[in-house]
Amino acid sequence: MYSLEDEKRADAAAEPHPTGCPLGKELTEKLRLISRQYCEAEGGCHGPDHTERVHNLALHLGKLMQARLDILSGAALLHDIGRQEETRAKGRICHAEKGAELARKILKENGLPEEKIREIAHCIEAHRYRNNRKPVSVEARILYDADKLDSIGAVGIGRAFLFAGQVGAKLHNHNSNIDNTASYSLEDTAYREFRVKLCKIRDRMLTPEGRRLAEERHDFMEIFFRRLEREINGSRDSGPLADEPVSE
Numbered sequence: 001m002y003s004l005e006d007e008k009r010a011d012a013a014a015e016p017h018p019t020g021c022p023l024g025k026e027l028t029e030k031l032r033l034i035s036r037q038y039c040e041a042e043g044g045c046h047g048p049d050h051t052e053r054v055h056n057l058a059l060h061l062g063k064l065m066q067a068r069l070d071i072l073s074g075a076a077l078l079h080d081i082g083r084q085e086e087t088r089a090k091g092r093i094c095h096a097e098k099g100a101e102l103a104r105k106i107l108k109e110n111g112l113p114e115e116k117i118r119e120i121a122h123c124i125e126a127h128r129y130r131n132n133r134k135p136v137s138v139e140a141r142i143l144y145d146a147d148k149l150d151s152i153g154a155v156g157i158g159r160a161f162l163f164a165g166q167v168g169a170k171l172h173n174h175n176s177n178i179d180n181t182a183s184y185s186l187e188d189t190a191y192r193e194f195r196v197k198l199c200k201i202r203d204r205m206l207t208p209e210g211r212r213l214a215e216e217r218h219d220f221m222e223i224f225f226r227r228l229e230r231e232i233n234g235s236r237d238s239g240p241l242a243d244e245p246v247s248e
């Protein structure tokens with residue numbers, strides 16, 4: 001089980017996240033700016049800070065797997081630019097498909113060769129792993145993992161509370177029957193998000209490093225929600241947390 005000691009060891013061993021510019025500084029900044037314009041309107045859990053974290057994670061995974069970092073960088077920066085359209089259409093448009101379409105146009109205007117445009121568009125189109133859009137290339141699998149990793153662990157918890165706040169949900173609802181709770185309701189808490197979606201993510205990773213990081217982040221979420229439960233119940237005990245998983 002993940003502990004504070006593991007966290008300290010990980011901190012000590014961690015190299016700074018690569019935030020290089022495999023596409024060149026000028027083009028990277030241009031794409032970053034374009035991406036920011038699209039994602040700022042969406043804000044909240046899917047604002048430009050999410051894009052930057054996914055970009056860092058994708059480059060980290062990409063370096064370990066000797067993937068094409070230029071493809072990954074472009075794909076990560078533009079991966080959610082279609083989200084605004086999806087929100088506007090109340091989910092009838094898939095933001096991954098829309099994002100790939102927008103990205104093709106942006107990359108063409110910026111003079112990227114057709115082969116790179118195709119590779120980047122594939123990553124964006126497949127980053128949700130839905131229907132017939134599955135990540136085939138190594139870069140697409142990495143982008144999928146990087147995006148998923150940003151929805152779990154400490155960041156995932158933070159994003160889940162941010163979302164709960166946006167829909168006006170309460171702080172915690174451990175005693176509710178999750179099956180009887182609805183999205184966008186008072187019961188759509190961070191804990192519900194953990195039980196319904198986030199706890200399943202570690203089993204869906206597609207790369208070895210993605211799986212390793214997901215395991216760690218998952219353990220941290222388990223500890224966090226047990227601790228939350230303890231504090232909600234008024235416990236003053238700050239001793240070690242039991243190893244059993246968060247109960248249903």
Ligand SMILES: [Fe+2]
Nearest residue numbers: 079080095127
């Ligand atoms: Fe997305």
Ligand SMILES: [Fe+2]
Nearest residue numbers: 054079080147
């Ligand atoms: Fe995303």
